[in-house]
Amino acid sequence: MPQIALAPMEGVVDYPLRNLLTRLGGIDSCVTEFVRVTDQTLPRKVFARLCPELLSVVDVSRTPAGTPVAVQLLGGKPEWVARNGRKAAQLGAAAVDINFGCPAKTVNKHDGGACLLQTPERVYDVIKATRDLVPQTTPVTAKVRLGYLDRSPYLDIAHAAAEAGANRLTVHARSKADGYRPPAYWDCVGHINSAVDMPVVVNGDIWTVADYHRARSESGCSDVMIGRGLLSCPDLARQIKASLAGEDYIPLSWLAVAQLVREHYEVSKPLFPKKYLGNRLKQWLAHLKRHYPGAQVFFDSVKTLRTEAAIDACFDTLLGPYIAQSPAD
Ligand SMILES: Cc1cc2nc3c(=O)[nH]c(=O)nc-3n(C[C@H](O)[C@H](O)[C@H](O)COP(=O)(O)O)c2cc1C
Structure with a gap:
């Protein structure tokens, strides 16, 4: 069955919202808001604040509905991202995701997020160091945009992530310079999907069931990640799964x-x-x-x-x- 992930959204998609949205059904995985990494291994309480699911004694790193939650890290120093990735894994994180997409000035000024896309070797270094340190039982995934100033480097970025050993690559189908301006370039994600031997997830501008089907057919990706579409229509994933199963479903009033x-x-x-x-x-x-x-x-x-x-x-x-x-x- 094709998978639907709930996108990480800093300041919005928090523990209570993950709980509520995954309860509605249709969402297969979530990612936390990013944990900002500089040059120390962060204490457990920092991870637990952004990912209270780590504290669950029943099903660690899952929402109460049972949906796995990956911990997202953001930073440009390979050693420290890796060490914090290992810590997240030790705390039971379902996966460690690394953010290479955040366009915020304050974040990029501190050498994290989308600014690393300007040098795919740095994307490689951060993922490689993390993959090497995090136990193999915990997936290390990455979330990127198509580029920084423009969309031209997307294949280099994707190859860097694949060669570094990322277990999955989610691509927000825009450059940093595109911001959130439509359209999302799902076809570019399709080129990535054909070029690398790694699961690729298409993300960006999936607002409706029809968008979902178009994004999948243009990208050739089986799996999608949805952010704003799920915030504006909380049962969108449920609607999509009903459409895939050919079932009737009455959307939430x-x-x-x-x-x-x-x-x-x-x-x-x-x-x-x-x-x-x-x-x-x-x-x-x-x-x-x-x-x-x-x-x-x-x-x-x-x-x-x-x-x-x-x-x-x-x-x-x-x-x-x-x-x-x-x-x-
Ligand atoms: C308010 C806001 C906060 C976001 N925070 C994060 C974040 O913490 N980590 C991340 O990787 N992406 C973040 N994103 C990007 C989203 O995960 C997603 O890639 C983007 O919104 C495009 O997908 P969508 O069109 O389905 O929303 C954020 C986006 C928004 C609008």
Whole structure:
């Protein structure tokens, strides 16, 4: 069965959201927000903060729904990425993923993320050192873009990852300079897929079931990774799997999604400092409004609210009438 991975998204796709989205079904694996590596082996608590699934005594490095979670590292120093990869593996990480795609200025300034794509030898060095140090039982995977200033080096980057021994390569089908501007160049991922002897996963701009089928046919990849598409339409993976199985599936209503949003908000309350509490809620709503008009109304109402009491009241006002009408009452 073709696999669907939930993309890592710093500041949005956290433990509560992974829990909730994987519970809806259709998602086969997840990746954490990136752990930034400089020149030390980070303590367990840093890994556990971004990947609380590592603390699970039942099924380590899996969401409560049982979906494996890879720990993502970001850094440009091979030795330290490798050591932290080994630490993540010792803590039970389902896989160690290395980020070569992050376009953020602050990250690139500190020599991590997409800026390494400018020198494929450095991509090789980081992956090779990590693959050599992490036990073979733990996959070492990489996530790249097609290039930095332009898309021309994508084959060199892919060959570097393959020769370094990466167990899988996820390709966000754009250069760093492309940012998030459509289109995603799924055909370039297809060239990579034909050129290397390593599983390749296509990523970028899969918003609908139709996009999913097009991305797979243009890239020739069996597996995909989806980020914003799953945030805007939380049961997209479920819809895709139903389409693959030829089954009928009724997509989630806005009411059902709004209840999930509230659950996510409540679960997140104890996990983040109060002053940041509304931020992740607003981020998720900003994605949901692409798909659900109701999310736009909700987003407009909460976007300027700062206090827990005000956000709680907003939920009550907006969801109260829906919940009063719901058959569960
Ligand atoms: C807000 C945001 C945060 C992201 N954080 C990460 C990250 O921590 N690690 C990573 O490899 N990619 C990160 N990405 C990139 C996504 O994983 C993905 O490659 C990109 O959004 C394209 O896929 P999509 O069109 O399915 O969203 C981030 C993207 C966004 C929009």
